[in-house]
Amino acid sequence: MMRLKSGRADGVTARIPALAMVATFVVLAIIPLFEQAYAVGEWTFALAFGIAAVGLNMLIAEGGLVSLGHNAFVAFGAYATADLAARHLAYWESFLLVAVMALVLGWVIGAPVVKLGHLNFALVTIGAGFVAPTLALRLVSVTGGANGEALPALNAPGWSGLTPAAWLYYVGLAVLLACVLVAVGLRRSQAGRALRAQRDNEVAAEAFGVQLWRIRCGIFALSVMMAGLAGWLWGITSSFVAPDSFDVTLSISLLAGVVMGGLGFAMTAIVAGIFVEFVPTWSSSISPAFDGLVEGVIIVVIMLVARQGLLGLLKNLYDKLTGLGWRETPVPVAAAPATAPTSAAAELPRPSMAPQEPT
């Protein structure tokens, strides 16, 4: 493999991240073939949390904003789906409506709050996260109060030959894939660059034309939309939604999942979804009485071993194997990167200040 001074991979090496993503989705696609309906349902929940995690990952890693209130928006999506189902709308119709409503909700909440600064923004989202279960309990006419709401089952279409559980799983997988593609598309675009710029240096970003308020609102609204769609999937999978379905610990779990997967990577959401859905179960099986403690220990161990998250660990291994850095680290790290390319820097000829002679 060629070692390039410019620090960029070439040929097959550059394709490895994309290939890994394809491979991951292929693996996810064959899960229903090996699992019982109940396990497929669990994996569908993992997909739902993954969908929420895509938005949260983008918000934190690219946007530089932290939200600890995403449980409220998942709840919103789930309850909205239940209400629309009660009005006899098909699930694909509620999918579109929930997406639009959540996007608007994100703008409506974000617009006044984004201007308050990063810390206040986070605090307001925590508030939303805490208040959501109470709102669900109290707004009886909309949410059914403590009784919750049931959702009709989703049947698989005849032509698919799939069980309802498997069909729902594949629907969820398609939505997750779409969200990941949206996130990757944004990251590669000019808007993504502007987003990272305002995260790194908001004064300079403004000096070069970035309208801070608008771009921050936009990314927040996008993440709220994805949380809403996560709620849509969750509601259908669960067939039931209640006030305590989504309390603030979900937001904390999502945040932990995203950080442990590695902030900023395209596949982090999948790691996060699996974390949120399965780690509590694994912890319980290790120690029913102290499952919270076990969960905490798992988090601590992973953060010690892989400071940039599990995907960050993979990236560092990849760097070591190829001898190159990736184009850029997705998210700023507090200390110098583990694989500081000091030898590569020494190798570079010091470019002179004089402009190049025209050839």
Next chain:
Amino acid sequence: MQLLEEDKSAAAVLRVAGVSLSFGGVRALDDVTFTIASPQVVGLIGANGAGKSTLLNCVAGRFRPQGGRIEFCGRDVLGIPRYRIVGIGITRTFQNLGLFKTMSVLDNLAMGLYKQRQGGMLAGCAWSARASRRNRQLRAASEQVAERLGLSDVLHRRVDELPYGDQKRVELGRAIASRPKLVLIDEPATGLSRAEVGALKDLLLELARESAMTLLVVDHNFAFVTGIADEIVFMDSGRIEAIGTPAQIRDNSKLREQYLGQLARHD
């Protein structure tokens, strides 16, 4: 520099009139007035606290003066929202580097060409063909700027991995990428070696000569500034002490006092 008589037919590049700004009890700018009639290199010199950077920040829209007007090509700058300033043709560099640290050289330069209208979030999310095309154009244009500044070798490195001198060049590249009419350059020579300062001088002169760019350069290095400037504005304690060509300005007594050491080396 000619103090412009009220000749509205040809709007001056930059007209600063009666600008005053106080921070608490400190008068940072006191009735500052000067005009840059046509594209040229203007040096802004003075001791620490003279108000040079403050003035620069006022033109860039970061500080709001309490009195006076600032007009750029006939337009009032003070009423414009900060993020629109680059759109009317004013860019800047920052005293302590304002780079996007985790981003590559290419991305930093590309931000110099950012135009929100040409590809918002929606277009990006949807992988729109127009957004991709725009991105390709940006990359090509950024690569050209990089080549101009000798940064082609490090195009894809993170800027915080680069040596200081290279970072300064990226900062300059980002400011000139969009071919602005006015570039506010804040202490470009600070921290550079002698050779680097010499090369910077050549580069700035070349840029000013080949395009209709006006450069407003703030720096402490007297030799550097006099080497590139057509006109010099000498400030002290928030007021303008003298305006003139480098040759004219040397005779100013206050300036000789402050820059005695540097002047002596060149007399």
